[in-house]
Amino acid sequence: MNFWFVQTINGISYGMLLFLLAAGLSLVFGLMNIINLAHGSYYMLGTYIGITVYRYSKNFVLAVVGAAIALAILGVLMQRFILRRLYGNHLGQVLLTFGFVFIIADISLLVWGGYAQNMPTPSLFRGATTIGGITFPTYRLLVIGVGLLVALFLWWFQKGTKIGVAVRAAVDDEEMSQAIGLNVPLTTTAVFGISTALAALGGVMGGPFIGAYPGVDVEALLLALVVVIIGGLGSLRGAFVGSILVGLLDNFGKALFPELSLFTIFAPMAIILAIRPNGLFGRAL
Amino acid sequence: MRPMRLWKSVSLAFILSVVWITFFLSISIAFGQTKASGVKPPIKIGYIAAFTGPYAGPSIDMRDGFLLYLSQKGNQFAGRQVEVLIEDDEAKPDVGLTKAKRLVERDKVDLLCGIVHSGVALAIAEYVKGQKIPLMIHNAAADALTQQRFNQYIFRSSFSSSQLSHPLGEWAYMKGFRKAAIVSSDYTAGWEYSGGFARTFTEKGGRIVQEIYLALGTPDPGPFITAIKTEVDMVYAFHAGADALRFVRRFDEYGMKKRAVLFGAGPLTHDSILPEEGDSALGILCSNTYTTVLDNPANKAFKNAVLKKYNRPATSFTLLGYTGGTMLEKALESIRGNIEDRGSFIKALEKVEILDTPRGPVRFDKYHNIVVDNYMCEVKKIDGEIVNSVVDTQKDVSQFWKWSPEEFMKMPTYISMKGKWVK
Secondary structure (H helix, E strand, C coil), X not given: CHHHHHHHHHHHHHHHHHHHHHHHHHHHHHHHCCCCCCHHHHHHHHHHHHHHHHHHHCCHHHHHHHXXXXXHHHHHHHHHHCHHHHCCCXXXXXXXXXXXXXXXXXXXXXXXCCCCECCXXXXXXXXXXXXXXXXXEHHHHHHHHHHHHHHHHHHHHHHHCHHHHHHHHHHHCHHHHHHCCCCHHHHHHHHHHHHHXXXXXXXXXXXXXXXXXXXXXXXXXXXXXXXXXXXXXXXHHHHHHHHHHHHHHHHHHHHHCHHHHHXXXXXXXXXXXXXXXXXXXXXXX | CCHHHHHHHHHHHHHHHHHHHHHHHHHHHHHHHHHHCCCCCCEEEEEEECCCCCCHHHHXXXXXXXXXXXXXXXXXXXXXXXXXXXXXXXXXXXXXXXXXXXXXXXXXXXXXEECCCHHHHHHHHHHHHHHCCCEEECCCCCHHHHCXXXXXXXXXXXXXXXXXXXXXXXXXXXXXXXXXXXXXXXCHHHHHHHHHHHHHHHHHCCEEEEEEEECCCCCCCHHHHHCCCCCCCEEEECCCHHHHHHHHHHHHHCXXXXXXXXXXXXXXXXXXXXXXXXXXXXXXXXXXXXXXXCCCHHHHHHHHHHHHHHCCCCCHHHHHHHHHHHHHHHHHHHCCCCCCCHHHXXXXXXXXXXXXXXXXXXXXXXXXXXXXEEEXXXXXXXXXXXXXXXXXXXXXXXXXXXXXXXXXXXXXXXXXXXXXXXX
């Protein structure tokens, strides 16, 4: 009983990490029609930078902020000076961002070396909590909490703020938005920065239990792509539902069928692609 | 074209080709002269490992250990220059095979070295047999390479997966442990390392109460740890890399250290992740072919040399590359560097025995796998530093432990025994 409950909590918390990743990926696609394959690399950089900041400051919050700012800057620079030139050119974007995957992977290897690293769990959330006879890790609850907060924030941002409305307007009709005075280029750049900052946040939150190592970028990207395919590109709701689903599937798959763990993720993805090609909540490509 | 023009074009082409061919012929003859003049060409070694991806750390260290030894000998073995060509196999068997083919057929190497990933090693094993090119494996540990899939061109200077688990099983029983749970990674290495332990532990009279295998890359081993039965007094866990780091930390965080003692193999508390594991690792017992705190002059010199040349501490992988170089040189010296005579070279390798390496004495057994001392290590904090400290040593441990090769290979493989240790 304990086993199943803990697996569920782990699955949901892993899903929250994926949500931070997938939300950014989905946002960027929804707004700019850009498929950014370097997204998993942002996650990995977030973890590495978080680990380095933590090593010098011993402060978890600082690690989160530091990594988020660093990645936001990287994202803005990438979008402003490089990706913007490929607007509308899907193949070009895929190739370019894929190239960045290799570049970032090699630089990370150079800077942080080839061995696995991780962050110590922040002292407040260390250990396990027992409620009603069931023991589960406290830190995972924090991850779920942060994930829900971010989801709510993004929801409110989209629906309730001027900037959010501006973003949605730009998505719907870029020319018209520019015609009525919205600064579309600035909006898109800002959204890209937010997206990479979210990936970095995911990376730092994942630092204590997944860690950073060569290969984690591809693992993260793979799962994020599955999430947005199942949930649907361009939809926040889709990213949320999809990430919880994939988080649970991955955890239970590895627990129940270790040799078939990849199958338990990709089979549902294949089914969704066959039945609803745009994903559960997605809009057409 | 009119006949006169056609004739002119054809003859021009003919003359040009003759000039071209003569030119290249003369160049090759000129270089051929150099070969015949008595200066021996350099020994070419192809070094293959997984320099990108999850095995990058071990591969880089291993290569650097090898290159360090070579540089200490002035880039010469047995009086001949040594040229090392380095290729990345990305830990993928097909890529590894392609790179091996390139090195052997295009670059004409005399020897292949390195290999971290067992899948790559198995892919290359058959190939080198056909090409008659020796392969010195510096790490890949799959038992089969020097057992069922053995061929005379393969030499392994690291260890086989189950080699160091055999003594650990007996040692654990001797220390009073009777009921064990196996919680290891679900792939060949996990099955073989755990199987070696299980076989000797149960033969002595111990019981395996539970076997749990985790998929590689499981993000959270926590739920599996909490599923360990309460009756066990020890847990044997084989994990490597990020999996090991996560496992050791979770094992501590879930309070398991109070209930059972954690045993493992070298990778579980490897030097590279030990600082990351921190206090969580204290008290873990592992069987190792090498630990940085081994107290002998060769090890001191080795560690200093690594620090000086690479500005980072030595790990067991640096040592494995270094040992590979040491044994290779010894063999080459005994045949005056004549690596072209494959038969003599292989016989020379078979006879190599060195007593004072940083890890102790080394030699090859009949199946070309290394015979070494096993160090039982406990993770301790010494002078504020967390290290794998030696608590016991078993001398002269081969891959077959107390059995003869024939007896050992008649027994079911550890791969087939997965899941069958619990009675």
